[in-house]
Amino acid sequence: MSVVATDAAEVERPPALPRGWPRHRILGYALVCLWGAFLAGIVAYLVLAWNGELFAKYAPSYMTGLGVTLLLVSISIVLGAILSVPIAYARMSKNRVLSGLAYAYVYFFRGTPLLAQTFLVYYGVGSFRPQLQAVALYLPVVSNWLAVPLGDYLPQLDIPLGITIARLTLWDFFREAFNCAIFAFSLNTAAYQAEILRGAIQSVPRGQWEGAASLGLHKLQTLWKIVLPQALIVALRPYGNEIILMIKGSAIVAIITVYDLMGITRLTYSRTFDFQSYLWAAIIYLVIVETLRHGIEWIERRITIHLHR
Amino acid sequence: MQSVWTLLSWGPEGWLDDIGYGVFITVLLAAATLPVGLIIGFMVSLAKQSNEPSLRLAGNIYTTIFRGLPELLTLFMIFFGAQIGIQRVMRLYDPAATVEVNAFVSGMIALGVVFSSYASEVFLSAFRAIPKGQYEGGYSIGLSSGQTMRLVVLPQLIRIALPGLANLWLILLKDTALVSAVGLTDILRQAGVAARVTKHAFLFFSVAGLIYLLLAIVSSFGIHAIERAVGRQEVQR
Secondary structure: OHHHHHHHHHHHOOOOOOOOOOHHHHHHHHHHHHHHHHHHHHHHHHHHOOOHHHHHHHHHHHHHHHHHHHHHHHHHHHHHHHHHHHHHHHHHOOOHHHHHHHHHHHHHHHHOOHHHHHHHHHOHHHHHHHHHHHOEEEEEEEEEEEEEOOOOOOOOEEEEEEEEEEEEEHHHHHOOHHHHHHHHHHHHHHHHHHHHHHHHHHHOOHHHHHHHHHOOOOHHHHHHHHHHHHHHHHHHHHHHHHHHHHHHHHHHHHHHOOOOHHHHHHHHHHHHOOOHHHHHHHHHHHHHHHHHHHHHHHHHHHHOHHHOO | OOOHHHHOOOOOOOOHHHHHHHHHHHHHHHHHHHHHHHHHHHHHHHHHOOOOHHHHHHHHHHHHHHHHOOHHHHHHHHHHHHHHHHHHHHHHHOOOOOOOOOHHHHHHHHHHHHHHHHHHHHHHHHHHHOOHHHHHHHHHOOOOHHHHHHHHHHHHHHHHHHHHHHHHHHHHHHHHHHHHHHOOOOHHHHHHHHHHHHOOHHHHHHHHHHHHHHHHHHHHHHHHHHHHHHHHHHHHO
8 A cells, every 4th residue: 555655656746847057047156156256356365465464463453443343332332222211202202292302303313324423423512612611520530550561461450559539521521532422323323222112112012001001010010021021022133233233333433533443444554555454344344243143133033932833 | 703694605605505515416426326226236136036046145145245344344445445456457558557436436336235235135025025926927827027027026016115215215315424434525525624614513514414304304205205106006906
């Protein structure tokens, strides 16, 4: 019986289509070969243009630049996340004035280029110098350091010795390009994150709120225990995209003289006129972005495991 | 001290004419990039939804590279890379040749490849939203695959892809500001020049921001008009 069945299956199976070489397959192979040649060309260029002296001189500053980029992005994302909560709240509020103001904020920061916002802060803040200098804080500041050398391969150890009270004004804050960038980026990402948060919270059906209310949970408990856990699953992917966009967008701080990864790259290029300085930066950025993208996909698969069957 | 209104007037005293020229350049750059980006993006999405694995791979490499690089880095690489590359080739014939690559063209290429890699994703998800039966129906009444694409699939595809593409257009409009970094006299560059000369940085960069906002508002009106026109077609059928 079983022999007959396998025979029948063998007979009834349609013959495999001939693979052949249709036009789109030729085109596809040609394009892949082109990409392969392009990438191999870049690798060959990097190998041929290899200059150990140059690498030893600039590789540490690339790492410093990468650190500046990551620091800038992480501070901005965290500050933006904190700032986005009241904005999202105002945007969802029934008060017309409040929601209008929040909408205007979001519209302005999403409708203008990040570069223009950064310029507005960095160059524009000079117009308010007297006002900014009037706002002062008295803070304890370390006034002298004892530098202890730890040998050739370790950074020197700095021990704080004296502390004085310094008068720090807002102007001292905004004079640093890095602080201006953090200020502009935080305001910008707060607008985007507020929209992500609002969209995610509103994607949770109303019945969830009503069900929680009928169980006697108050609003804050409902938000914290019922709505946010569901909303954050929806928000994960947009949040990840926002982080990636910030990492890519942070390259513009090189224009306002912050030496992040892009800034170091421009500096290296202007000193050496060696095009590989840009290629190394491109490789580093691509690796960061791809790692993040796959990491977020992995997290999403993990936290939605209960939704799959 | 000149008054704000003198600074913002049209003519030799004010800066409005210079900023107006910047607006022209910005809009021109965005408008010139759009068709390039749309066509390349559509072709890449065709490759990515094909049955042939090698075509899909080629399309995915394109998207991964140009979506992962910062726009500014892409722009610099094209601006300086093209300069070096063309110069090398020219030097083979004329050892004294120097080449200046046009900032507008390199801006167009850089923004075009970035736009197309995002647009290909929008088109791809629109392709996936069109049921297979539409293709099969097209073939069964004797249309060729090109005709099916043009007469059956494309009209529906545009309607589905329109919101995503509108979003990309707004992003493109904002990304043109980056080209000021390689010396193109767009809105931001002109505002920067005005700010440096007059020392009214906050004023001029605010004006630049408001102009970008205005362009976004005008575009969203245009997008609504297109959406309504495309939507009406659907109702008539």
